[in-house]
Amino acid sequence: MRRSNTTRDAQLAILVAVALFAVYVAAQRGQIKSYDGSIMVNLATRLLTRHTLSIDPATDALHIQSPFASYGFGTTLLYLPFDALQRAVKPRSAALLTLANPMVLAACGSLLYLIGRRIGWRRSVCVLVALGFGLLTTALWQSTEAFSEPGVTLASLVLVFGVLLWPEAEVRGALLVGIGTAMAILFRPDSLLLVAPIALLVPFIVPRERILARRALVAFGTPIAAVAAFQLWYNSYRFGSVLNSGISHQARGRGFDTPILQGLDLLLRSPSRGFFWTSPILVLALPGFVFLYRRNRPLAIALGVAVLARFLFFARWFTPGGGVAWGPRLLFPVTALLAIAAGATLEQIWHWPSPRHRGIAWLAVASLAAASAGVSVLSVAVGYEKYWQQWTAVSTSAGPARSHAYYWSLAHNAIAGNVHLLRTGVALAPIHFRHGPDGVGVFAIAIAVVAIVTALVAARNDVGESRSLFGHSDDGRSERSGKSALWNASTRDGVSQA
Numbered sequence: 001m002r003r004s005n006t007t008r009d010a011q012l013a014i015l016v017a018v019a020l021f022a023v024y025v026a027a028q029r030g031q032i033k034s035y036d037g038s039i040m041v042n043l044a045t046r047l048l049t050r051h052t053l054s055i056d057p058a059t060d061a062l063h064i065q066s067p068f069a070s071y072g073f074g075t076t077l078l079y080l081p082f083d084a085l086q087r088a089v090k091p092r093s094a095a096l097l098t099l100a101n102p103m104v105l106a107a108c109g110s111l112l113y114l115i116g117r118r119i120g121w122r123r124s125v126c127v128l129v130a131l132g133f134g135l136l137t138t139a140l141w142q143s144t145e146a147f148s149e150p151g152v153t154l155a156s157l158v159l160v161f162g163v164l165l166w167p168e169a170e171v172r173g174a175l176l177v178g179i180g181t182a183m184a185i186l187f188r189p190d191s192l193l194l195v196a197p198i199a200l201l202v203p204f205i206v207p208r209e210r211i212l213a214r215r216a217l218v219a220f221g222t223p224i225a226a227v228a229a230f231q232l233w234y235n236s237y238r239f240g241s242v243l244n245s246g247i248s249h250q251a252r253g254r255g256f257d258t259p260i261l262q263g264l265d266l267l268l269r270s271p272s273r274g275f276f277w278t279s280p281i282l283v284l285a286l287p288g289f290v291f292l293y294r295r296n297r298p299l300a301i302a303l304g305v306a307v308l309a310r311f312l313f314f315a316r317w318f319t320p321g322g323g324v325a326w327g328p329r330l331l332f333p334v335t336a337l338l339a340i341a342a343g344a345t346l347e348q349i350w351h352w353p354s355p356r357h358r359g360i361a362w363l364a365v366a367s368l369a370a371a372s373a374g375v376s377v378l379s380v381a382v383g384y385e386k387y388w389q390q391w392t393a394v395s396t397s398a399g400p401a402r403s404h405a406y407y408w409s410l411a412h413n414a415i416a417g418n419v420h421l422l423r424t425g426v427a428l429a430p431i432h433f434r435h436g437p438d439g440v441g442v443f444a445i446a447i448a449v450v451a452i453v454t455a456l457v458a459a460r461n462d463v464g465e466s467r468s469l470f471g472h473s474d475d476g477r478s479e480r481s482g483k484s485a486l487w488n489a490s491t492r493d494g495v496s497q498a
Contacts, residue, residue: 009117012127012455013110019451020109020134024102024143026444027380030095030431035323037075037146039065041097044079048087053237068238070246073230074187075148078104095431102143104150108336109134111157115340118164119296121347123459129343131452136372137279137335141326141379144429148187149332155183156194156306157336163201170210175219177202182227189231189245193313194333197305204298256316263315267328271413272406273320278327278379278415279335281342281372284365288341291348303341307334321407326384326414378418383429387417 032038042059046052054067069076079100086097109130116126133139142150162176181199184191202211210216232242239246247255266273276283293300314320314330322329349361391412392402405412428434432441 008458009114009123012123012458013113013130015451015455015458016113016127016130016134017106017110019131019448019455020139021102021106022444022448022451023135023140024105025099026432026441026448027140027144027430028095028098028102028432029144029380029383029429030093030098032094032098032146033383033385034145034147034325035061036071036148039069040071040075040148041079041083041146043069043076044083047076047080048083070238072148072186072188072245073234074151074183075146077186078151079146098144098146101146101150104154105134105139105143108139108150108154108157111154111161112336112339112343115157115161115164116343118161119299119340119343121343122350124456125343125346125350127455127459128346129339131455132281132342132369132372133336133339136281136369136376137339138327138329138332138376138379139335140376141384142329142332144380147329147332149329151187152184152191152194153333153336155180155187155191156198156333158183159195159198160303160337160340163198163205166202166206166216167210170206170213170216171219173206174216175223178220178223182223185224185231186227190247190313191333193309194306197302197309201298201302255318257318258316258320260312260315263317263320264311266320266407267311267315267331270321270407271410271415272408273322273328275328275331277413278375279372280375281368282335282338283368284345285338285341288338288343288345288348292341292344295344300341303337307337310334324385324388326379375415378415378422380430381428382418382421382426384414384418386426387414387421390421391417 032041038059039055042055043053046055055065055069057063057066060066064070079097082097082100086094089096112133113126113130116129117123121129139150157180158176159180162173162178162180164173165176166173177199181195184195231245235244235246236242238244268274268276271277289300289304292303310331310333314322314328317330320328320330346365349358349365352358352361388406391406392399402412406417407413410416430441432438432444
């Protein structure tokens with residue numbers, strides 16, 4: 001029975017990944033527009049063609065990354081095989097190269113599904129959370145760029161899954177915790193602030209003897225030691241000091257000079273860079289932390305501290321919004337953590353005994369999902385940089401006022417700007433729909449629809465999910481096979497009763 005459940009969950013996780021990847025393929029622009037992304041990808045190209053760790057000065061439009069890029073090496077490492085494949089198949093194109101982050105984000109969706117199952121959620125909730133993260137947040141936009149944030153997001157989810165798995169499988173769980181921590185460092189060294197609170201979950205979840213087991217310690221420490229050694233060498237090679245990871249270069253001499261309240265105001269209230277403006281569905285995470293706290297305090301506290309730490313860290317950054325982007329791109333890794341809290345809200349709604357209250361709650365969820373879907377489509381339908389360039393391309397005297405309006409005005413922010421551009425007939429950004437739908441675009445959408453419908457139907461037909469959306473079952477069954485040690489107080493030895 002247990003093996004059957006594991007196989008079923010693996011199949012659903014794969015369906016989620018296929019659905020997300022297919023949508024991301026349809027949304028691709030076939031090019032990398034961002035400065036940060038072009039630098040990281042150029043380094044991959046230089047490694048392949050010139051066998052050097054220096055970048056091409058011609059790529060450094062801002063003249064702050066030459067001769068060595070200050071960004072984490074993880075994104076460059078990720079793009080190496082995609083760059084090699086692109087050069088072998090069609091060197092003048094970037095259609096294959098830009099599929100790196102879509103694969104990473106599709107994997108994030110699968111992990112969110114599996115994390116939900118480890119927590120003890122019903123399969124339908126896990127599918128909704130995974131698809132909601134991948135399609136109704138800035139994940140869709142992130143799939144069209146070459147930023148490091150998707151890699152950090154995957155690392156944080158690997159870490160969470162490893163912590164939840166450790167009580168049952170000490171070596172595999174410890175290895176995943178080590179890999180997640182190491183990945184986060186590799187993609188962005190400052191992401192230690194994100195993963196540290198999650199890693200501190202281990203003593204509260206895993207029995208002491210399993211933490212101190214020799215094989216677990218080796219599995220946990222090996223990937224971290226390997227990446228730490230590389231990072232120290234890489235720091236010294238680039239900047240002459242093992243402690244200089246390049247943050248000062250990224251900050252362009254300014255560093256953390258934004259007043260924290262001003263930065264938080266931008267990250268929360270600005271229509272262009274406010275977190276919940278571009279991911280309204282994640283409002284569900286706010287009550288979700290309460291529901292999660294009632295069931296598992298360590299997990300809720302760790303996720304909450306990790307989210308808060310990243311908000312506070314980048315609120316002080318010289319550009320809290322992450323430059324020209326869609327929403328607060330530097331905060332994207334917390335999107336997945338908030339999706340876990342949002343899942344706790346969905347699971348709670350499912351358990352409410354009153355059909356009337358459930359109906360009202362699901363109507364609210366659907367409204368947030370519809371708003372999020374609209375914003376997500378806008379994020380990829382038009383190039384995210386186009387309205388900024390058009391709106392601020394005016395005289396110097398009017399520039400500051402227009403820039404302020406872009407960030408704070410309801411009429412001229414990024415979301416309203418993309419609506420305006422669509423109304424004026426601007427060309428669509430996705431390469432497979434720019435001049436009408438082509439075969440790749442149509443096939444990708446068809447695959448996505450089939451995978452989404454199949455996953456939702458398979459999850460709802462689960463024998464353990466006897467409660468309908470608005471109805472109430474009387475057979476008492478509630479996915480007992482999916483309960484993890486986190487949701488069962490009786491697991492004294494830390495072994496899941498799944």
